[in-house]
Amino acid sequence: MSRLNRMLALVRIGIRLARLFISSYVSIILSSVFWGVVIFGSAVVFSKAPLQVIYLYIPGMFVFAMISGGMWAAIDYFRFYFHQGLTDMFLECGVGILEYSIMTLLIDGLLISFVTFIFMLFVTAIYANVPIVEVLPRHYMPLIASVISSIPVFIFSSCLIGLLLATTPIEVAWVNMLQFIFLLGTVIPPQILGEFSLFLPWTMPAELMRAAYGTNMIPLSQLYVMDLISVIAMTALSIILAKICDRQVRKKGITIRRG
Amino acid sequence: MSIVSVFRAIIYRELRFLKRMMPEYMSLAFQSTLFALSIIGIAMSVSGVSGLVAKFSQIFNISGKVSLTDIIAAALAFSGLLSLTADCVGSVSQVIIYEANVIDILHLIAQSTYLYLYYMTYALIYGLLSGIVSTLYVLVLLVVGLGAYGAYVYLMLLPAYIVTGIALSYYTLVVTLPLTYIVKMRRYWAISQVLVPVLIAGSGIFIPVSLVPLFLRVISYTSPLPEVCTILQEMFFKAIQSPIIFLMFTAVFVIYIALSTYISYKTEKLVRRGL
Numbered sequence: 001m002s003r004l005n006r007m008l009a010l011v012r013i014g015i016r017l018a019r020l021f022i023s024s025y026v027s028i029i030l031s032s033v034f035w036g037v038v039i040f041g042s043a044v045v046f047s048k049a050p051l052q053v054i055y056l057y058i059p060g061m062f063v064f065a066m067i068s069g070g071m072w073a074a075i076d077y078f079r080f081y082f083h084q085g086l087t088d089m090f091l092e093c094g095v096g097i098l099e100y101s102i103m104t105l106l107i108d109g110l111l112i113s114f115v116t117f118i119f120m121l122f123v124t125a126i127y128a129n130v131p132i133v134e135v136l137p138r139h140y141m142p143l144i145a146s147v148i149s150s151i152p153v154f155i156f157s158s159c160l161i162g163l164l165l166a167t168t169p170i171e172v173a174w175v176n177m178l179q180f181i182f183l184l185g186t187v188i189p190p191q192i193l194g195e196f197s198l199f200l201p202w203t204m205p206a207e208l209m210r211a212a213y214g215t216n217m218i219p220l221s222q223l224y225v226m227d228l229i230s231v232i233a234m235t236a237l238s239i240i241l242a243k244i245c246d247r248q249v250r251k252k253g254i255t256i257r258r259g
Numbered sequence: 260m261s262i263v264s265v266f267r268a269i270i271y272r273e274l275r276f277l278k279r280m281m282p283e284y285m286s287l288a289f290q291s292t293l294f295a296l297s298i299i300g301i302a303m304s305v306s307g308v309s310g311l312v313a314k315f316s317q318i319f320n321i322s323g324k325v326s327l328t329d330i331i332a333a334a335l336a337f338s339g340l341l342s343l344t345a346d347c348v349g350s351v352s353q354v355i356i357y358e359a360n361v362i363d364i365l366h367l368i369a370q371s372t373y374l375y376l377y378y379m380t381y382a383l384i385y386g387l388l389s390g391i392v393s394t395l396y397v398l399v400l401l402v403v404g405l406g407a408y409g410a411y412v413y414l415m416l417l418p419a420y421i422v423t424g425i426a427l428s429y430y431t432l433v434v435t436l437p438l439t440y441i442v443k444m445r446r447y448w449a450i451s452q453v454l455v456p457v458l459i460a461g462s463g464i465f466i467p468v469s470l471v472p473l474f475l476r477v478i479s480y481t482s483p484l485p486e487v488c489t490i491l492q493e494m495f496f497k498a499i500q501s502p503i504i505f506l507m508f509t510a511v512f513v514i515y516i517a518l519s520t521y522i523s524y525k526t527e528k529l530v531r532r533g534l
Contacts, residue, residue, distance in 0.1 A: 046298065177290070
């Protein structure tokens with residue numbers, strides 16, 4: 001119970017923190033939507049079946065946005081706040097990368113990703129010249145399951161990139177390139193990648209989101225089971241990664257590029 | 260400081276920065292290539308190669324035969340504009356804002372030279388350098404894909420990239436200087452974060468600008484990008500049929516230089532009054 005209370009307290013602090021950066025969140029949403037539109041708008045125009053492009057590729061954008069959000073939470077924690085001298089303060093208060101990602105989950109993760117996803121659907125619908133209702137999800141159970149199961153994906157990406165940033169002098173530009181690995185299985189569906197993508201744990205929530213449009217490759221009943229396994233695996237992995245990260249930071253401090 | 264010294268100082272600084280910024284340029288090249296290939300890949304996965312070729316020819320109104328290689332080469336060439344816009348608008352706006360608000364070296368510049376001279380020279384040099392450096396990957400990819408002909412295509416496009424880089428740098432001065440010194444924007448990173456994708460999405464880059472939704476097009480028409488995209492698309496697929504687009508671009512270019520000179524001059528007066 002105390003652990004649950006602690007998590008709720010972290011989420012509450014995260015919301016309070018987020019209120020300080022509302023204009024930044026608006027600019028993040030706009031920027032993500034328009035970058036997405038550059039790809040999907042053009043692809044829709046070049047395609048003979050624009051709706052098929054929307055149904056097959058854009059659902060994965062939600063999970064990709066969650067991963068990207070997690071990654072940026074880690075960058076904020078180990079680079080942005082580090083330069084402001086706040087990371088040490090967080091660590092002294094017992095807020096490691098795992099706790100920080102829980103803190104930012106609601107706004108940086110779920111809210112931003114969902115709003116970005118919906119706006120991207122709407123703008124792409126304008127490119128495809130179809131009514132907006134045509135691009136809304138049709139099945140709500142897989143949609144809800146996808147939103148819930150993308151939470152461990154957010155935390156996992158945050159802990160993974162956090163470990164990388166804490167232990168290597170890697171620059172943000174390289175991390176930016178790394179995030180495109182997460183396109184495999186999320187935006188790029190298993191129909192294109194083949195069965196290899198089923199081994200990527202972040203494919204399941206994206207596939208559930210595609211199931212909300214009926215473009216999933218894995219049957220829904222199997223998908224729920226596989227999703228549950230991936231949620232458990234990613235939660236366990238996140239905890240392990242966060243522990244390694246915290247231990248490394250306590251032992252050697254945060255590694256950054258100097259000069 | 261004479262104008263030549265300002266030129267030399269900025270060129271020296273930018274060349275020194277270039278080495279440090281290499282990861283950013285590599286990342287930009289990677290992302291731009293990925294964007295170009297994703298668009299082709301996504302459309303092809305749904306429509307097939309023949310469907311994509313047919314739609315492409317129809318959209319760009321190409322009468323001759325088009326191959327998939329042509330389409331990929333065109334997409335890569337257009338992606339150079341994406342990389343260039345992201346670099347020019349992003350870097351010029353960030354440098355102006357950082358120098359004014361964060362690293363506080365404005366008084367050093369103001370002591371040494373005229374601010375308007377500094378800004379105008381900086382925009383010119385950065386646009387020129389960025390036109391070459393941020394599009395170099397296009398040369399590599401075109402040579403890999405098309406051989407020696409790829410190098411010829413790139414050299415044909417290079418003047419367009421360079422002029423666009425300079426025009427975009429002046430455009431960024433026009434947008435950023437008032438936001439920095441008059442509006443005094445607190446979340447300064449939002450300028451480049453939003454402006455770059457809006458301009459790119461609004462100009463189409465990979466598609467004719469006429470197919471872009473109106474609300475996006477309106478914003479991008481404040482920049483020289485839509486005209487450049489049209490010029491580049493026409494250069495790539497057919498001989499330029501409408502010289503009016505060149506005239507429009509030249510007019511826009513002149514307007515930006517005049518406007519940015521005026522705004523830089525006003526900024527100088529504003530800053531010196533405050534110093």
